[in-house]
Amino acid sequence: MASLTDHLSDLVEDADAALLFSPTSSFHDRFVDDGGGDDPDVVVVAPDNDVDAEVFVELPLPFDNVKDRIRFGIEGAMDADLVAEGDAVVCIASVFDGGSDAVVRVTADETIHTGIYDLFVNSRAEPSVIRDVFEVAIELGKKGQKGKPVGALFVVGDAGKVMNKSRPLSYNPFEKSHVHVGDPIVNVMLKEFSRLDGAFVVSDSGKIVSAYRYLEPGAEGVDIPKGLGARHMAGGAITRDTNATAIVLSESDGLVRAFKAGELVLEIDPEEY
Ligand SMILES: Nc1ncnc2c1ncn2[C@@H]1O[C@H](COP(=O)(O)OP(=O)(O)OP(=O)(O)O)[C@@H](O)[C@H]1O
Numbered sequence: 401m402a403s404l405t406d407h408l409s410d411l412v413e414d415a416d417a418a419l420l421f422s423p424t425s426s427f428h429d430r431f432v433d434d435g436g437g438d439d440p441d442v443v444v445v446a447p448d449n450d451v452d453a454e455v456f457v458e459l460p461l462p463f464d465n466v467k468d469r470i471r472f473g474i475e476g477a478m479d480a481d482l483v484a485e486g487d488a489v490v491c492i493a494s495v496f497d498g499g500s501d502a503v504v505r506v507t508a509d510e511t512i513h514t515g516i517y518d519l520f521v522n523s524r525a526e527p528s529v530i531r532d533v534f535e536v537a538i539e540l541g542k543k544g545q546k547g548k549p550v551g552a553l554f555v556v557g558d559a560g561k562v563m564n565k566s567r568p569l570s571y572n573p574f575e576k577s578h579v580h581v582g583d584p585i586v587n588v589m590l591k592e593f594s595r596l597d598g599a600f601v602v603s604d605s606g607k608i609v610s611a612y613r614y615l616e617p618g619a620e621g622v623d624i625p626k627g628l629g630a631r632h633m634a635g636g637a638i639t640r641d642t643n644a645t646a647i648v649l650s651e652s653d654g655l656v657r658a659f660k661a662g663e664l665v666l667e668i669d670p671e672e673y
């Protein structure tokens with residue numbers, strides 16, 4: 401009878417690339433030391449390049465959802481021409497806390513592609529700003545506002561143009577302040593103000609430009625999924641008229657969605673983060 405190793409060797413056979421997600425140094429070194437001619441290319445995907453990997457894709461969020469983590473890594477590797485369309489990619493990741501404990505074989509093709517990498521890396525706003533706004537939206541989605549579900553709309557990047565395509569619903573509490581997303585006090589303020597109508601406008605560098613903005617983009621040709629209402633339509637449409645990214649928390653279904661260039665590019669469930 402064949403051993404488990406024989407059965408499972410299919411999983412790694414003829415792989416074009418191996419993606420190591422946040423490997424320990426010793427785990428990574430084993431791969432590099434063995435690197436013979438026929439071995440797959442090794443790409444490290446992690447928050448920081450602690451292991452001094454030659455080929456590295458930066459992970460801006462931990463992505464507890466392993467599918468999102470893998471998608472991000474593969475899309476990043478494709479963007480850097482480390483992985484090509486149709487390649488067999490073996491991903492080695494940690495699913496539970498601790499070391500690398502899972503092997504996932506994926507073909508790098510259309511079905512894997514969600515735009516998650518593009519969203520973080522190629523948005524006009526800095527990736528850390530996108531990440532910080534996502535974190536506020538995810539936390540709001542998890543906890544709600546005093547236990548009740550709450551919705552929110554953040555328009556991130558290209559703030560000057562966004563301001564030109566919107567108008568105030570009320571006085572702007574951020575008028576003369578110079579505060580940035582990611583600052584803990586600001587996150588408390590954002591959560592507090594999310595009870596109120598309209599959108600938050602955030603600059604490329606993360607400065608909160610305004611709250612209570614009513615967005616007035618042209619909505620022709622914006623194709624958002626059926627069932628989503630005015631908040632999502634406005635969020636989607638503003639990203640077609642400007643180079644902003646919209647991050648929207650839905651009060652009705654609790655999901656966080658991102659829009660770029662008028663299209664839905666990412667949908668995540670805060671409960672999975
Ligand atoms: N053009 C707009 N600009 C800014 N905010 C808007 C705009 N349209 C709607 N909103 C905000 O979205 C809120 C919810 O509107 P609506 O229920 O139609 O949106 P939705 O897409 O169904 O979102 P949800 O899933 O959170 O209900 C409104 O109370 C308002 O605060």
Ligand SMILES: [Mn+2]
Pocket residue numbers: 629630652
């Ligand atoms: Mn609604």
